[in-house]
Amino acid sequence: MVTDVDADFTKRLPKIELHAHLTGSITPQCLHEIWTQRKLSEPDLALEDPLRVLSKDQRWNIVTFFPVFSQYIYELCSTPASILYSTNAVLQDFKDDGVVYLELRTTPRSSASISKDSYVASILDCIRDFPERAAMPTYLILSIDRRNTAAQAMETVDLAIKYRSRGVVGVELCGDPSKGDVSTFREAFGKAESHDLKIALHFAEISSQGLELELNTLLSYHPDRLGHVIHVPEFIKQEIIGRGIGVELCVSCNVQAQMIEGGVEDHHFGSWKDSSCPIALCTDDVGIFGSTLSNEYLLVAKSFDLKAMDLIRLYERSIEMIFSGEKEKGRLREILVGQEKNLTPASS
Numbered sequence: 001m002v003t004d005v006d007a008d009f010t011k012r013l014p015k016i017e018l019h020a021h022l023t024g025s026i027t028p029q030c031l032h033e034i035w036t037q038r039k040l041s042e043p044d045l046a047l048e049d050p051l052r053v054l055s056k057d058q059r060w061n062i063v064t065f066f067p068v069f070s071q072y073i074y075e076l077c078s079t080p081a082s083i084l085y086s087t088n089a090v091l092q093d094f095k096d097d098g099v100v101y102l103e104l105r106t107t108p109r110s111s112a113s114i115s116k117d118s119y120v121a122s123i124l125d126c127i128r129d130f131p132e133r134a135a136m137p138t139y140l141i142l143s144i145d146r147r148n149t150a151a152q153a154m155e156t157v158d159l160a161i162k163y164r165s166r167g168v169v170g171v172e173l174c175g176d177p178s179k180g181d182v183s184t185f186r187e188a189f190g191k192a193e194s195h196d197l198k199i200a201l202h203f204a205e206i207s208s209q210g211l212e213l214e215l216n217t218l219l220s221y222h223p224d225r226l227g228h229v230i231h232v233p234e235f236i237k238q239e240i241i242g243r244g245i246g247v248e249l250c251v252s253c254n255v256q257a258q259m260i261e262g263g264v265e266d267h268h269f270g271s272w273k274d275s276s277c278p279i280a281l282c283t284d285d286v287g288i289f290g291s292t293l294s295n296e297y298l299l300v301a302k303s304f305d306l307k308a309m310d311l312i313r314l315y316e317r318s319i320e321m322i323f324s325g326e327k328e329k330g331r332l333r334e335i336l337v338g339q340e341k342n343l344t345p346a347s348s
């Protein structure tokens, strides 16, 4: 049977998003609305229009990319109102794209008008109050930035422990991969593990001196999932496969930010898809790269000649990677059964 995968199919396909940075998932349009509001009350606001800063013509690389957060979006979304507005918009966007289970991640941050603690609590409030929550259960992962100190990382782990009963399922390590020394976070990840929090780590995003040592250190934190996994030496890849660690693959991000050589067809998704590891396609920062999760499924289908059934299997494979437990896994397995008719691919 020959099947056609098109944009309509990948949108209808139930999808699981496991690697989405909250602040990077805000669309330029939503940021523009926040900017317009702020301009009304602060005409001297010295920030450019997000539609220009994050225009489609903008070309990113791993160096130009990180300052967009620290020097721009954080400045723009610094008030409780803008954080609530943008978080609601992000939840709605994932829901509208056909996401049926979401794990958002975010770095607790403070500004003049919000503490780290209330930042986390406000986002959990948004998730709790999101009207379509039943159709898209959403959990939170708290991010440690590579530039953090050991004490800041510990503060994030403590917040994760505090807010666990409200839907925080784990902690992760992110941020500019050229910065920091990952061994700084040994104690923090040790505490997270001892409290049964799940652990996700950005892994091998750039090829650097001392990379093997860094990767071995990261693996010693017993991660449940690894993100990006680009510059992975073969023996470490075998270790990941041997341990069955879940791999989060962010195709458009890696291509657009020139983190890999070549295009989608050259992405390491091609080799991981045939491994025994659980894998999940993820958007990373849909607000910046402009590629929704349904578009990521479409891109890999076209570039790797995947049929509708292959995409359904991909969805099933990512179920094993979720952090929230068996009840949600059961629900996600049942979703396909309920949607079989809807998903029946066109046959020839």
Ligand SMILES: CNc1ncnc2c1ncn2[C@@H]1O[C@H](COP(=O)(O)O)[C@@H](O)[C@H]1O
Binding pocket: 021, 022, 023, 024, 069, 070, 105, 106, 107, 108, 143, 145, 174, 175, 176, 177, 202, 205, 253, 257, 284, 285
């Ligand atoms: C190549 N992709 C990436 N690699 C590493 N870290 C990334 C990232 N994309 C985003 N972030 C991390 O997520 C933060 C923004 O969201 P939150 O403020 O936490 O919601 C960025 O500051 C960066 O630390």
